[in-house]
Amino acid sequence: PRLSKLQEKSIVITAGPTREKIDDVRFISNYSSGKMGFALATSAAKRGAKVTLVTGPVHLPTPEGVDRLDIESTEEMDLAVKEHYQSCDIFIGAAAVADYRPANYVTGKLKKNSKTMEINLVRNPDILAGFSKQKKKHQIAIGFSLETAGNLDNAKEKLEQKQLDLVAYNTFDGKTSGFEVDTNILTLIDKHMNVYELPLLGKHEAAERMLDIVEELIN
Numbered sequence: 001p002r003l004s005k006l007q008e009k010s011i012v013i014t015a016g017p018t019r020e021k022i023d024d025v026r027f028i029s030n031y032s033s034g035k036m037g038f039a040l041a042t043s044a045a046k047r048g049a050k051v052t053l054v055t056g057p058v059h060l061p062t063p064e065g066v067d068r069l070d071i072e073s074t075e076e077m078d079l080a081v082k083e084h085y086q087s088c089d090i091f092i093g094a095a096a097v098a099d100y101r102p103a104n105y106v107t108g109k110l111k112k113n114s115k116t117m118e119i120n121l122v123r124n125p126d127i128l129a130g131f132s133k134q135k136k137k138h139q140i141a142i143g144f145s146l147e148t149a150g151n152l153d154n155a156k157e158k159l160e161q162k163q164l165d166l167v168a169y170n171t172f173d174g175k176t177s178g179f180e181v182d183t184n185i186l187t188l189i190d191k192h193m194n195v196y197e198l199p200l201l202g203k204h205e206a207a208e209r210m211l212d213i214v215e216e217l218i219n
């Protein structure tokens, strides 16, 4: 069989949600299941890549041959990814990173003393953009662009803003595409503005098709 271009490549993949702690018993998070990131890790490992999967809390088994790092917060995910800035050939940001975290973390349990309460939030680092900013010529940055309502232009903007080599655009409809479900409808756009429209696929099949396109981006 033909050798995969991903053979021996170091790939870092982020997956799942992050948790931003409010106090010791509460957090802010989202519905990401991690399925897309884990599917990508599985497929990449099968193609002979050295895969590091940095994941938030999910209920998924570790794919065979994959080096898994479990983290909780965005800042922890950012630190774990930074460890691989130099050594990785490809970075895929498939995590649903929380954009904000509580400005103040309360030890113990926050008391309910008043009718309303406010939690101040501060922006989290953008892990993917951080990688892109410092990436060397040979390194490839890939991101997702999940939109509840939007069009391809949002994804193209993201491609440019975050200096990506490839962006996977998917609409969130809560049924066939997005979080928690097993299927996805992806449209991929590469840095040359080539557009690949994938049909409704299982996340494993979508991952395979996505990596075929990644292989075309190599060299």
Ligand code: C5P
Pocket: 014, 074, 092, 093, 094, 095, 096, 097, 098, 099, 124, 125, 126, 127, 128, 129, 142, 143, 144, 145, 146, 158
């Ligand atoms: O800007 P937006 O959150 O829509 O971008 C989504 C892409 O950026 C995803 O690939 C996601 O993993 C990545 N991202 C990140 N760090 C953030 C926010 C998003 O790596 N703080």
